[in-house]
Amino acid sequence: MSKLTKVLFLASEADPFIKVGGLGDVAGSLPYALQALEAGLDVRLVIPFHSAIRAEGLSLAREAVFSVPRSGGEVPAQVFRTEIHGLTVYLISGAPITDSLKVYDPTPAVDGEKYIFFSLAALELARHLDWRPDILQANDWHTAAALYQVKRSQTDPFWRGVKTVFTIHNLGYMGAEAENVLWDYNLPPIFEPLLPPWARHQPMPLGLWSADAIVAVSPSYAEEIQTPEYGYGLETFLRSRRKRISGIVNGIDYSGWNPAQDDALTANFTADSLAARPANKAALQTQFGLERDSSLPLLAMVTRMDQQKGVDIALEALRISADLPWQAILLGTGSAALEESARRLESDFPNRVSAAIRFDSKLSRQIYSGADLLLMPSRYEPCGLAQMIAMRYGALPLARATGGLRDTIADGRTGFLFTEASPSVMAATLRRALNAYQRRAHWQTMQKSAMVENFSWERSARQYADLYQTLLTKNNP
Ligand code: ADP
DSSP states (O other), X not given: OOOOEEEEEEOSOBTTTBOSSXXXXXXXXHHHHHHHTTSSEEEEEEEEOOTTSOOTTOOOEEEEEEEEOOTTSOEEEEEEEEEETTEXXXXXXXXXXXXXXXXXXXXXXXXXXXXXXXXXXXXXXXXXXXXXXSEEEEETGGGHHHHHHHHHTTTSTTTTTOEEEEEESOTTOOOGGGHHHHHHTTOOOOOOTTSOGGGGGSHHXXXXXXXXXXXXXXXXXXXXXXXXXXXXXXXXXXXXXXXXXXXXXXXXXXXXXOTTTOXXXXXXXXXXXXXXXXXXXXXXHHHTTOOOOTTXXXXXXEEEESGGGTHHHHHHXXXXXXXXXXXXXXXXXXXXXXXXXHXXXXXXXXXXXXXXXXXXXXXXXXXXXXXXXXXXXXXXXXXXXXXXXXXXTXXXXXXXXXXXXXXXXXXXXXXXXXXXXXXXXXXXXXXXXXXXXXXXXXXXXXXXXXXXXXXXXXXXXXXXXXXXXXXXXXXXX
């Protein structure tokens, strides 16, 4: 039997243990999908034992106790092991993790201490278990220090030759809060002239500098981060590493997002039984207090109310498009100013616009299953999940052609794309979409095309497995 390839997968959060954002979805799916490929991978997931993770219901075994060196005294760590759907998961505990109540603490310095400790403890765990990974897979700034430490340890036989992969889910968060802590854990700044001085001692750039391969969560985002508009000052350095950079689109969990079996819906349906879908639209119109008219196109947003998501662009585009027939529903929470703008649109168009300012998973499912169009005019979108979910549920995305939106939506076939982040351009695209909506047979063909697209994790996992294989066969230093 050939030897298994060992993959140590580090993340700050993973569903179902704990999920705050999209990274929790990824770390809660990709390791399982990799393991399930039967590609000879032995994947172990390591996450912090956050205070918010509920231990009851988990079958935990104490796996290891050790300390992580730090100036001013070693920091004790305890590691618990559990297994979920056949995947081994390690939860790392220690004062820097348990002292904080949140996965991402409101006090930045607390997160710095937490995640540098976690990154180094994860490496220490591998050594403690004498489980030398072939691949170290880190995600975002929280686990970047592990890559840097491995890069610095190439004279150590345990770490020499271990290949490192760093996935960027959002380049905007670099871990500036960890700057001072890095010194405390004996991780000095690097001298890299292509990095701006401020970046030479922050986890994200250190991880990018150290990694054998850099993955962005979509091919377009992989290109975009090499430009000044999206590169946050790292674009020059990233361009110098372009041969190491690739893009792999995230998947969605096909068992959890399935319109044929989703309990939240009024009517379940598939691409072959679209006739059942309008019952969901009618229920949605009632729920949002809108006229129950199946012929009116129902537009929707399900989003964090954040500058990134272009909520302001969408609200303005709707105002510009007031002469056209449509209804709009908004589900979202976040910035007070954007929430207020959404409420203002609602009060200016009481018969056509209805907003639910909250986080509501069940309602989001009902929206995906009943809306005709999902609006996603993001200013930037590394990958985006909402558009993939919408497509699977037969709601066509109308989105800005950026990052993962550009890579997952085919304009005119599975959705509608526009380039410029402006309300008038979005409004023109809305007009185009509403024309298409009037051609019922054409619209249904588009819905079916969107529903049968393959956004499974298996597809993404195969690309990661291929990347791991390439790294292991390539004899790069
Ligand atoms: P991001 O992670 O940047 O917020 P994504 O599109 O990758 O954007 O993922 C957003 C996820 O969060 C989707 O599953 C979407 O349905 C969900 N979501 C966003 N806002 C809400 C809300 N107010 N209520 C319920 N679900 C929401």
